[in-house]
Amino acid sequence: MFRSRKRKDRWIEAQARRLVCESEAFLAGRYAHDLQRQGMPVPTWAWISELAHAPVEQMLAPAPVERGMWMRDHTAAQWQNAVVLLAHELVTAARHTGCSVEELQQAIVVEVELEYSPLRFGAWAAGPGLFVCEVRRTLGQFRARPRS
Secondary structure, three states: OHHHHHHHHHHHHHHHHHHHHHHHHHHOOOHHHHHHHOOOOOOHHHHHHHHHHOOHHHHHOOOOHHHHHHOOOHHHHHHHHHHHHHHHHHHHHHHHHOOOHHHHHHHHHHHHHHHOOHHHHOOOOOHHHHHHHHHHHHHHHHHHOOOO
């Protein structure tokens, strides 16, 4: 019984470490790429979190050579391109509004992330096009708001 308890404790510790690593990756906007690197499917919300949480330099950086090896499916490539496109749009909007990209991420992208619903975005079926439209719509609303 003692051995079984020790094994269970090690398993719980390993799961706790995994959860911490996954949470850190999510909050740093790296979770989608971590899943891809492991060959796992990437849920829509993971791509949304990249735009909402990753530093702009990370989103705009050229993809490492290794990324080409693990970006196997066309849908993942479309999501990556959508994130890069929207990152450029956030940089442009920041220049025009005088806000930082981080402020726009908080005011716009996090709003989209918090409103995310699999039914609304159609999970993978709608693809990244709907996400691009939604972020652009929200960005347009932000630009139209009066500044104090």
